[in-house]
C-alpha cells in the first residue's frame with residue numbers, strides 16, 4: 001500500500017510561485033500561513049488587472065483573488081503529491097489501485113488530494129463556511145479493502161467527509177475532482193487535479209493542475225512514460241524536459257494563466273511567473289485538432305469520427321485522459337474537444353467546471369450539443385445537458401460542429 005502523503009513536510013514546506021512576475025513569494029507551509037490573511041494576495045489580481053484600469057476595474061479584479069490564490073497553491077501541492085504517488089504506482093503492483101462500487105479505479109492519491117484540499121480550504125476560510133462537492137466519498141474508505149489503513153488518522157477522514165455538499169443554485173460551493181482521469185493516472189499517463197468555485201450557480205474560478213502536461217504539444221500523443229524517456233535522451237539539458245502546469249482563470253477577467261509546475265527542490269527557487277494563455281486562432285477545420293476521451297466507454301468514438309468527417313477535420317483525433325483536454329484547448333494546443341457519453345450517463349460538475357471556465361476565459365466557447373451553456377446550478381450533475389459537450393477555440397468551428405450534430409443526430413444510433 002502506498003503511504004498517504006497528506007502531511008508530507010517536504011510538500012507542505014514548498015513555496016509556491018505567485019501567479020505574477022512579482023519576485024515576492026509566500027510559503028503555504030504551516031498552519032499559520034494558511035490561517036492568516038495573506039498580505040501578498042494582491043499579486044493574483046494584479047495579474048488579472050487590465051492595464052490603466054480604474055477603481056471599478058480594481059474592485060472587479062480583486063473579487064475572488066483570495067480564493068484564487070489559495071486554490072492555485074492548493075492545486076500545486078496536490079500536483080506534487082500526485083506525482084510522487086504516480087511514480088510509486090507505475091513502479092509497483094496494481095495492489096495500490098482499488099475499485100469503487102461502479103468499478104472505476106481509485107487510488108490513495110484521490111483520497112489524499114481530497115483530504116489535503118479540503119483541509120487547506122477549511123483552514124483558510126473556516127470549515128463552517130466551506131461547502132465542497134467532490135468525487136470521493138468517505139464510505140468507500142470505510143471499505144475494509146480500501147486505502148484507509150494508509151491514510152489512517154481521523155483528521156484526514158474528517159477532511160474527506162467534509163466534502164459532502166451536493167452544490168446547488170445558491171451560495172458558494174467548491175467543486176473538486178482530486179484525480180480526474182484516474183485510468184490515465186494509474187497507467188502512468190495524463191491526469192488532472194481540478195478545483196473550481198461556483199457561486200450562485202456560476203463557475204467563478206477554475207484551477208486545473210496537469211502534472212504530466214508535456215512541453216511540446218505533439219507529445220500529448222505519446223504515453224507519458226514514453227515521451228519522458230524519449231526527451232531525456234534527445235534534449236540537451238535536464239530542464240528541457242520539465243513538464244506539468246497549473247492553469248487558472250477568474251470569471252469575467254477575459255484572461256487565463258498558466259504556471260509551470262514546481263519540481264522537487266526547485267520548489268523553493270523557481271522563478272515566480274505566470275504566463276497568459278489563449279486559445280488557438282485556427283478556424284479552418286482542415287488545420288484543427290480535435291481531442292476526445294481515450295476511453296471508448298466514456299464517449300462515442302464513431303459518432304465523433306462521423307462529425308469530424310462531415311465538418312472537414314482531417315487530423316487524427318488526439319485521445320487524452322482527463323480534463324487535460326480542456327487544458328489543451330485553453331493553451332492553444334488543440335482546437336476542439338467533444339464528448340458524447342452513452343445515453344443515461346449523467347455528467348458530473350467536477351469533471352467540467354474548472355476546465356470550462358479556463359477555456360472560456362482563454363477565449364474559447366463551451367456548450368452542450370444544442371449550443372446551450374452548461375448549467376452548474378443544479379447540484380452535482382450537469383442536469384439538462386443536451387446530448388454532449390463541445391468545447392472549441394472559437395465560434396466558427398463551434399458553429400460548424402453544432403450544425404453537423406443537428407444534421408446527423410437523427411440518423412445516428414445514439
Ligand SMILES: Nc1ncnc2c1ncn2[C@@H]1O[C@H](COP(=O)(O)O)[C@@H](OP(=O)(O)O)[C@H]1O
Pocket residue numbers: 104135177179180181182183292293294295297298299320321322323341342345348351
Ligand atoms: N460511462 C461514462 N461515460 C462518460 N464519462 C464517464 C463514464 N464513466 C466515467 N466517466 C467520467 O469520465 C472521466 C474521465 O474522462 P476521460 O475519459 O476524458 O479521461 C472520469 O473521471 P474520473 O477519472 O475522475 O473518474 C469519469 O467521471
Ligand SMILES: [Mg+2]
Pocket residue numbers: 177179180181350351
Ligand atoms: Mg473526473
